[in-house]
């Protein structure tokens with residue numbers, strides 16, 4: 001490290017920087033020896049040893065048993081600690097709440113969701129079951145030696161950079177709500193005064209897809225009562241100027257179509273959101289729809305195909321605008337099966353103007369993706385920023 005002037009402030013900055021560097025190296029190469037960390041970072045072995053001691057004491061890294069059968073002094077490889085600091089993700093959906101704890105490696109260690117009928121209720125109606133569920137998940141993770149070091153709340157709406165939910169068309173009473181503060185207050189009895197941030201559920205689900213290896217550039221579409229999108233470009237989430245990008249559900253696919261919860265007309269959500277699809281199919285729920293589509297029921301196949309085509313039209317527009325080569329269908333969409341994915345793919349192939357093929361695939365993460373991504377974004381920040 002060059003450029004830092006000697007002196008207490010400069011030294012502290014250099015040390016923080018080097019701690020973060022060592023931690024990132026352990027994360028990228030685990031299990032890894034101190035000697036290899038020194039070689040990878042360009043720091044001396046003595047410096048690495050002292051920094052590793054600090055990271056061990058803070059619970060960020062752990063030592064594995066020494067490798068056996070190797071001549072000379074056995075070395076204890078290092079890895080991210082699977083106990084110790086952890087990330088908490090919570091989700092307030094339109095009709096469900098969820099909570100999830102991941103360890104520093106991003107592995108899910110506890111995850112639960114529960115139905116919650118709070119759609120037309122004030123925020124308190126969702127925060128109460130959320131706090132109960134979080135207490136269960138945090139206790140389960142605590143039993144595995146994990147302690148929550150930060151939290152992110154996933155929401156089905158437009159979240160500004162200040163953590164305020166500006167608007168969630170499907171949660172009409174959540175309007176200009178400081179979600180970070182409200183969730184923080186609701187969860188304080190469970191996790192103490194850790195930092196709580198808020199984000200859009202589709203953006204956070206996209207982060208989970210990235211962690212699962214979706215590649216550097218893709219569009220993730222999250223289907224549910226609402227339809228949201230998260231964009232990852234160059235391995236980084238694209239949030240737009242104010243963190244509000246990705247409102248794919250309110251892209252118009254039929255200007256004369258039915259009115260939408262946002263006040264517009266003919267939005268994608270009115271064609272490819274779950275409620276209009278179930279209505280068109282004439283079935284009560286997603287399970288019934290999936291079964292009927294698989295059995296070849298004509299009305300259900302037509303409903304799912306129509307939704308897939310509408311989504312394909314909107315997605316193709318986004319791809320033409322952004323030059324993104326891959327689409328991941330997430331949320332509840334994987335449950336609509338290949339009939340849906342094929343319809344999306346056909347429409348995309350027809351409408352994207354460049355020559356190279358666009359990959360359309362379904363998510364393997366299921367409906368917990370936003371929860372995972374929320375929790376993983378906490379540990380990502382811990383590992384990239386290192387302990388203060």
Ligand SMILES: [Zn+2]
Nearest residue numbers: 250260262267
């Ligand atoms: Zn709309």
